[in-house]
Amino acid sequence: MTRKLNLRIWRGDSTDGGLKDVVVDVNEGEVVLDVIHRVQATQMGDLAVRWNCKAGKCGSCSMEINGKPRLACMTQVASFDEDETITITPLRAFPIIKDLVTDVSFNYKKAMEIPAYEHPTDLAPGAARMEQVDVERSQEFRKCIECFLCQNTCHVIRDHEENKKSFAGPRFFIRIAELDMHPLDRIKNRKRTAQEEHGLGMCNITKCCTEVCPEHIKITDNAIIPMKERVVDIKYDPARMFSGLLRREKRD
Amino acid sequence: MSQNLTKLKYDVVIVGAGGAGLRAAVEAREAGLRVAIICKSLFGKAHTVMAEGGAAASMGNANSNDNWMVHFRDTMRGGKFLNHYRMAELHAKESPDRIWELEMWGALFDRTKEGKISQRNFGGHEYPRLAHVGDRTGLELIRTMQQKIVALQQKDGRETGDMEANLKVYAEFTVTDILKENGKVAGVYGYWRENGDEILFEAPAVVIATGGVGKAFKITSNSWEGTGDGHALALKAGANLKDMEFLQFHPTGMVWPPSVRGILVTESVRGEGGVLTNNLGERFMFKYIPDVFKDKYATTEEEADRWYTDQDNNRRPPELLPRDEVARAINSEVKAGRGTEHGGVFLDVSKRLSAEVIKKRLPSMWHQFYELAGVDITKEPMEVGPTCHYVMGGVDVEPDTAAAIGVPGLFAAGEVAGGMHGSNRLGGNSLSDLLVFGRRAGAAAADYAKANGANPVSDATIAKAADRIEAPFKNEGGENAYSLHAELQEVTHNLVGIIRTGDEIKEAIAKIADIRARSQKVSVAGNRQFNPGFHLAFDLDNMLLVAESTAKSAILREESRGGHTRDDFPGMSNTWRQVNHISSFNGSEVTVTPRALPAIPKELFDLFDIHELEKYMTPEEIAKGGSN
Numbered sequence: 051m052t053r054k055l056n057l058r059i060w061r062g063d064s065t066d067g068g069l070k071d072v073v074v075d076v077n078e079g080e081v082v083l084d085v086i087h088r089v090q091a092t093q094m095g096d097l098a099v100r101w102n103c104k105a106g107k108c109g110s111c112s113m114e115i116n117g118k119p120r121l122a123c124m125t126q127v128a129s130f131d132e133d134e135t136i137t138i139t140p141l142r143a144f145p146i147i148k149d150l151v152t153d154v155s156f157n158y159k160k161a162m163e164i165p166a167y168e169h170p171t172d173l174a175p176g177a178a179r180m181e182q183v184d185v186e187r188s189q190e191f192r193k194c195i196e197c198f199l200c201q202n203t204c205h206v207i208r209d210h211e212e213n214k215k216s217f218a219g220p221r222f223f224i225r226i227a228e229l230d231m232h233p234l235d236r237i238k239n240r241k242r243t244a245q246e247e248h249g250l251g252m253c254n255i256t257k258c259c260t261e262v263c264p265e266h267i268k269i270t271d272n273a274i275i276p277m278k279e280r281v282v283d284i285k286y287d288p289a290r291m292f293s294g295l296l297r298r299e300k301r302d
Numbered sequence: 303m304s305q306n307l308t309k310l311k312y313d314v315v316i317v318g319a320g321g322a323g324l325r326a327a328v329e330a331r332e333a334g335l336r337v338a339i340i341c342k343s344l345f346g347k348a349h350t351v352m353a354e355g356g357a358a359a360s361m362g363n364a365n366s367n368d369n370w371m372v373h374f375r376d377t378m379r380g381g382k383f384l385n386h387y388r389m390a391e392l393h394a395k396e397s398p399d400r401i402w403e404l405e406m407w408g409a410l411f412d413r414t415k416e417g418k419i420s421q422r423n424f425g426g427h428e429y430p431r432l433a434h435v436g437d438r439t440g441l442e443l444i445r446t447m448q449q450k451i452v453a454l455q456q457k458d459g460r461e462t463g464d465m466e467a468n469l470k471v472y473a474e475f476t477v478t479d480i481l482k483e484n485g486k487v488a489g490v491y492g493y494w495r496e497n498g499d500e501i502l503f504e505a506p507a508v509v510i511a512t513g514g515v516g517k518a519f520k521i522t523s524n525s526w527e528g529t530g531d532g533h534a535l536a537l538k539a540g541a542n543l544k545d546m547e548f549l550q551f552h553p554t555g556m557v558w559p560p561s562v563r564g565i566l567v568t569e570s571v572r573g574e575g576g577v578l579t580n581n582l583g584e585r586f587m588f589k590y591i592p593d594v595f596k597d598k599y600a601t602t603e604e605e606a607d608r609w610y611t612d613q614d615n616n617r618r619p620p621e622l623l624p625r626d627e628v629a630r631a632i633n634s635e636v637k638a639g640r641g642t643e644h645g646g647v648f649l650d651v652s653k654r655l656s657a658e659v660i661k662k663r664l665p666s667m668w669h670q671f672y673e674l675a676g677v678d679i680t681k682e683p684m685e686v687g688p689t690c691h692y693v694m695g696g697v698d699v700e701p702d703t704a705a706a707i708g709v710p711g712l713f714a715a716g717e718v719a720g721g722m723h724g725s726n727r728l729g730g731n732s733l734s735d736l737l738v739f740g741r742r743a744g745a746a747a748a749d750y751a752k753a754n755g756a757n758p759v760s761d762a763t764i765a766k767a768a769d770r771i772e773a774p775f776k777n778e779g780g781e782n783a784y785s786l787h788a789e790l791q792e793v794t795h796n797l798v799g800i801i802r803t804g805d806e807i808k809e810a811i812a813k814i815a816d817i818r819a820r821s822q823k824v825s826v827a828g829n830r831q832f833n834p835g836f837h838l839a840f841d842l843d844n845m846l847l848v849a850e851s852t853a854k855s856a857i858l859r860e861e862s863r864g865g866h867t868r869d870d871f872p873g874m875s876n877t878w879r880q881v882n883h884i885s886s887f888n889g890s891e892v893t894v895t896p897r898a899l900p901a902i903p904k905e906l907f908d909l910f911d912i913h914e915l916e917k918y919m920t921p922e923e924i925a926k927g928g929s930n
């Protein structure tokens with residue numbers, strides 16, 4: 051069953067732009083990315099949009115649909131009312147390149163600032179032994195598809211360009227948490243550097259990031275809050291400071 | 303050529319940032335060279351993330367009887383003995399080290415009870431062999447290597463003050479040409495997808511790791527990136543493609559709604575008890591068990607059902623036959639009018655498993671159908687049909703170095719390289735292939751660059767490459783790339799798809815030539831800024847060369863084997879097994895010539911039971927007992 055759908059798509063570039071109205075055919079079962087592609091193939095040959103997998107697995111097609119950060123390939127047109135106009139805009143937290151495509155290089159820079167995993171030097175290839183329960187905690191965070199929807203929605207940077215320098219954002223808090231909980235990683239002070247160098251302290255646990263995560267990663271409950279709690283312990287426990295336990299904080 | 307063309311110099315340039323490209327980049331950088339990685343998408347989005355099942359490596363964690371020889375045998379059987387024996391041997395021997403290496407870079411695979419890397423069963427593998435992370439193993443591979451690249455960059459940052467001094471990713475960049483001077487590779491040329499600005503990368507060694515060709519077909523599991531770029535770039539640079547007639551059609555892709563047609567439904571659905579039925583409710587796979595497998599598969603529904611709980615005393619259900627067999631069976635049912643409303647068949651897990659178990663064991667499938675098709679697989683059947691998944695054919699390479707034969711300085715690894723999988727790839731052998739040959743390509747490219755040094759690019763060569771990029775804007779009133787692409791997909795789907803006949807292939811060759819002629823005049827609207835129509839103009843050219851190579855190889859091979867099925871030559875022929883098909887390009891058309899498949903040496907020959915080899919080899923080959 052084909053019907054007409056009213057769309058409002060943001061078109062423009064870094065200098066100028068605005069919402070354009072289009073009417074496009076939509077078929078049963080289609081997602082927003084499909085209708086964008088139909089617009090591209092039939093009415094706006096040069097409409098810019100990022101996508102790859104069309105199955106919610108690559109995190110390329112992030113945009114704002116009626117103001118909500120979402121994956122266009124996982125948003126059913128049928129989830130809106132039939133006579134509703136769907137408004138599609140680019141991610142707001144990142145600079146616009148063209149139409150629905152934004153410059154997400156901020157995220158790749160932040161990724162480079164987080165010290166990489168370090169494997170124990172005395173373990174031969176294949177000699178590592180880890181329990182499934184121990185790897186599962188980090189595995190939750192490694193499900194991340196880097197759609198950056200959480201980064202886009204976090205109010206610390208959404209409208210505050212000035213905070214970007216000192217704030218890694220939820221995607222990278224889970225990266226730090228993942229390494230921190232990795233049974234073998236040798237770097238011991240990850241919680242403290244999260245606080246001191248990557249802006250964990252600026253997060254006030256609003257949980258907006260968790261709400262938009264398409265992978266349903268419990269960013270706040272499982273990564274941010276546990277790290278914040280441990281940071282508090284470590285910072286204010288003088289006994290630990292003196293007995294040199296700090297170096298072993300990771301093991302607890 | 304623009305006055306202010308950006309010119310960059312590297313030792314090694316890697317085209318493609320999927321598993322193979324990233325593994326090659328790590329190796330070349332660790333050899334001390336300056337490396338550029340170029341990719342069409344953002345960093346970390348490559349199609350490798352879609353791989354679900356796992357990476358095959360005979361670590362023996364689940365069954366200590368496993369070793370490289372068993373893996374080698376399985377791979378050769380899967381490829382119906384058309385594999386290059388040396389590639390299959392290297393792959394089987396080295397994949398365990400490649401997996402352990404990932405673990406040392408931070409990968410977190412699922413574990414066994416003893417805390418080792420867990421290994422799962424998969425079609426065609428004798429023992430549980432696939433290292434995995436739930437159903438997102440490909441993502442784990444990409445992320446681990448992406449993070450390894452960052453680790454190397456951080457090291458460079460500490461040493462030079464610039465993290466990107468010696469290893470840099472150029473994302474959302476299209477390569478349009480591999481440049482040569484004096485018969486050797488000199489660099490690559492291309493443009494930023496963002497604004498169309500051109501860059502010349504000068505480098506003596508180039509590794510192609512661009513993945514597959516699925517977008518040349520109408521129904522495919524591949525993303526928009528799978529347009530055979532590396533296949534075409536290599537052909538145009540003077541390299542050859544091998545065995546392009548072999549394409550793997552995965553039996554179960556989604557068929558409805560149209561927007562998700564082709565997206566993969568993982569093999570595990572059948573592994574967990576999914577049953578295939580036609581529109582009469584008949585469990586049709588029992589009719590399609592080939593003679594060679596008769597003793598291994600259940601012949602009644604009762605026995606098949608018992609297998610799920612007692613695998614020692616029952617034979618497997620025929621739903622678990624190799625991919626090519628299941629794909630052909632579904633195709634026949636649909637052609638005979640017993641398909642679903644949308645041209646597929648039914649795949650049902652809801653009758654055998656409880657809703658809870660389905661959601662636990664097949665979480666991403668449940669999601670995929672619920673969110674993309676509005677189908678609740680705990681209650682209703684899925685509709686599935688074959689989808690173009692993987693190309694076994696690819697660049698003709700030296701097995702040990704991944705060097706493209708005929709073009710000094712050019713290397714190819716991963717899906718774009720040919721030979722490793724013969725006529726049919728086993729599930730799980732793709733991720734391990736990327737790692738093994740990605741590493742080898744990176745190492746050999748580094749050696750080559752060290753030995754040969756820079757090969758400067760001349761102005762004339764640059765001018766030619768620049769003209770090509772400008773062409774689509776100069777053509778006025780030409781056809782639109784979208785419609786030509788759709789036309790090509792119709793032709794490949796209908797005439798060189800899963801089942802072929804000589805007459806159809808002939809027709810395809812003529813039609814592809816016609817589309818190619820018209821494509822020379824494709825014109826593009828708008829400007830160079832992030833313009834999808836402009837990008838497609840180049841992709842289209844690549845897909846046409848791939849389709850031509852496939853059709854011209856397919857018409858020559860008068861037998862059916864693995865991913866090549868001829869209705870007019872249904873049997874497998876032992877003399878045809880000795881033949882590779884080599885595609886080359888003279889600037890205007892593709893020519894395919896037969897070449898003898900290298901014979902297997904005695905030490906590998908002796909790994910097999912002679913009676914098994916008799917099914918594939920001629921009596922003369924058997925009598926010889928190996929090539930040495």
Ligand code: SF4
Nearest residue numbers: 204253255256257259
């Ligand atoms: S919980 Fe913290 S990181 Fe997440 S959106 Fe709120 S402030 Fe940002």
Ligand code: SF4
Nearest residue numbers: 194195197198200263
């Ligand atoms: S944590 Fe979730 S929302 Fe954030 S980038 Fe990863 S997948 Fe996207």
Ligand code: FES
Nearest residue numbers: 103104109111123
């Ligand atoms: S296209 Fe990959 S997540 Fe939407």
